[in-house]
Amino acid sequence: MDLWNVEKVAYVGRTRGPQESLAFHYYDAERVVAGRKMKDWMRFGVAWWHTFNQELVDPFGVGTAHRAYYKYTDPMDQALAKVDYAFELFTKLGVEYFCFHDRDIAPEGDTLRETNANLDRVVAKIEENMKATGVKLLWNTSSLFTNPRFVSGAATSPFADIYAYAGGQLKKSLEIGKRLGAENYVFWGGREGYENLWNTEMKRETDHIARFFHLCADYADEIGFNAQFLIEPKPKEPTLHQYDFDAATAIEFLRAHDLTDTFKLNLEGNHANLAGHTYQHEIRVARESGFLGSLDANQGDKLIGWDMDEFPTDLYETVAVMWEVLAAGGIGPHGGLNFDAKPRRSSFTEEDLFRSHVAGMDTYAAGLLVAAQMHEDNYIERLQETRYSSYDSGIGQKIDDGSISSLAQLEDHALDIPQADLIAATKSDHLESVKATINNYIIDALAE
Numbered sequence: 001m002d003l004w005n006v007e008k009v010a011y012v013g014r015t016r017g018p019q020e021s022l023a024f025h026y027y028d029a030e031r032v033v034a035g036r037k038m039k040d041w042m043r044f045g046v047a048w049w050h051t052f053n054q055e056l057v058d059p060f061g062v063g064t065a066h067r068a069y070y071k072y073t074d075p076m077d078q079a080l081a082k083v084d085y086a087f088e089l090f091t092k093l094g095v096e097y098f099c100f101h102d103r104d105i106a107p108e109g110d111t112l113r114e115t116n117a118n119l120d121r122v123v124a125k126i127e128e129n130m131k132a133t134g135v136k137l138l139w140n141t142s143s144l145f146t147n148p149r150f151v152s153g154a155a156t157s158p159f160a161d162i163y164a165y166a167g168g169q170l171k172k173s174l175e176i177g178k179r180l181g182a183e184n185y186v187f188w189g190g191r192e193g194y195e196n197l198w199n200t201e202m203k204r205e206t207d208h209i210a211r212f213f214h215l216c217a218d219y220a221d222e223i224g225f226n227a228q229f230l231i232e233p234k235p236k237e238p239t240l241h242q243y244d245f246d247a248a249t250a251i252e253f254l255r256a257h258d259l260t261d262t263f264k265l266n267l268e269g270n271h272a273n274l275a276g277h278t279y280q281h282e283i284r285v286a287r288e289s290g291f292l293g294s295l296d297a298n299q300g301d302k303l304i305g306w307d308m309d310e311f312p313t314d315l316y317e318t319v320a321v322m323w324e325v326l327a328a329g330g331i332g333p334h335g336g337l338n339f340d341a342k343p344r345r346s347s348f349t350e351e352d353l354f355r356s357h358v359a360g361m362d363t364y365a366a367g368l369l370v371a372a373q374m375h376e377d378n379y380i381e382r383l384q385e386t387r388y389s390s391y392d393s394g395i396g397q398k399i400d401d402g403s404i405s406s407l408a409q410l411e412d413h414a415l416d417i418p419q420a421d422l423i424a425a426t427k428s429d430h431l432e433s434v435k436a437t438i439n440n441y442i443i444d445a446l447a448e
């Protein structure tokens with residue numbers, strides 16, 4: 001299939017003013033930054049659901065998207081046509097990874113058995129294309145939220161048949177992950193939460209899903225599927241409250257259920273905002289506690305409080321994300337930047353699928369360049385070091401090395417310090433200057 005007249009997107013370098021929309025201005029895949037190729041820091045992925053299944057509907061209107069494969073009206077014909085289309089897009093974009101839900105790639109049959117047979121046909125075609133192009137599977141996952149049977153959840157459903165169905169569906173999904181060599185396997189608990197607490201046994205539901213995760217891990221071991229398992233936190237939508245609310249909640253859940261060896265986290269920008277956090281906050285929490293797994297690259301909108309899944313174009317945010325990634329030495333053991341994002345409803349052409357990915361890739365590449373410069377200068381590291389320097393000696397050192405063992409020792413130190421000396425022990429953060437310096441890094445690192 002010839003995907004329009006778009007050529008392979010090339011790196012052309014920086015330009016003044018309007019950008020060429022089908023060229024990279026910052027993303028130079030092979031360029032080495034901070035000791036690693038840009039493409040290896042980022043490991044960009046295309047999300048099947050948004051890019052090939054999203055018709056750009058909203059609650060008030062039907063889809064606006066123009067897509068060549070809409071001419072296939074039989075669902076299986078269309079699913080197979082999308083595979084060729086997808087790999088042509090990956091190759092022309094120079095994206096080396098992709099991600100999908102089981103139900104994104106093949107239509108459902110009446111029974112799980114029929115659905116699995118449909119999946120086998122499409123997976124075979126995906127496998128051929130992966131071999132031919134070298135494009136790899138960053139992660140796959142299972143849609144346990146779209147079909148009406150999951151109306152009240154899957155692994156937290158009050159209905160045991162549905163729990164069993166979800167288990168059967170997961171078994172197949174793990175087999176597909178193994179067959180296609182998925183590097184990670186994601187669990188996003190789309191309807192694993194509650195609409196109303198009065199009718200909900202919360203502990204029972206969370207015990208059920210923990211048990212489910214153990215069963216999944218056991219089966220992955222049994223078939224030799226070594227992917228990194230990831231939980232993707234989100235506070236709400238579609239449920240009123242989702243159990244994997246944010247990074248800290250998910251980590252606590254993993255600790256409480258003996259799942260810390262099995263899971264890390266897949267963090268999404270827009271989900272962070274819905275939880276009342278910045279994206280940087282979520283990544284920091286995961287990084288510092290050893291749970292950074294992978295990233296779903298998207299952004300929300302300040303004016304609309306929902307999961308907008310916009311392509312990331314906020315440079316300030318990508319600087320912060322890439323600063324954390326550099327500090328972590330990479331996005332988790334096998335992580336990447338999956339564009340869990342869709343073009344706006346008014347960006348409905350096929351070419352917009354390219355334009356939106358190019359914008360996202362360039363924004364992350366620019367973020368990497370800025371963050372690398374900040375790390376090279378140790379700007380933030382020095383800032384933090386100075387701020388905590390009172391812990392390098394005296395009472396601070398004793399607090400840090402654990403030799404303070406009682407409140408009485410602290411009292412003894414503090415009892416006679418005059419108020420003026422205490423105030424003098426605090427220093428201004430000069431926060432406005434810090435923010436202005438970050439702006440300067442952005443301007444400077446991206447200048448010619």
Ligand code: XLS
Nearest residue numbers: 141188232268296307340
């Ligand atoms: C929805 C989630 C979803 C996961 C995969 O908000 O981001 O797309 O990434 O199930």
Ligand code: NI
Nearest residue numbers: 268271307340
């Ligand atoms: Ni999301």
Ligand code: NI
Nearest residue numbers: 232268296340
């Ligand atoms: Ni996501």
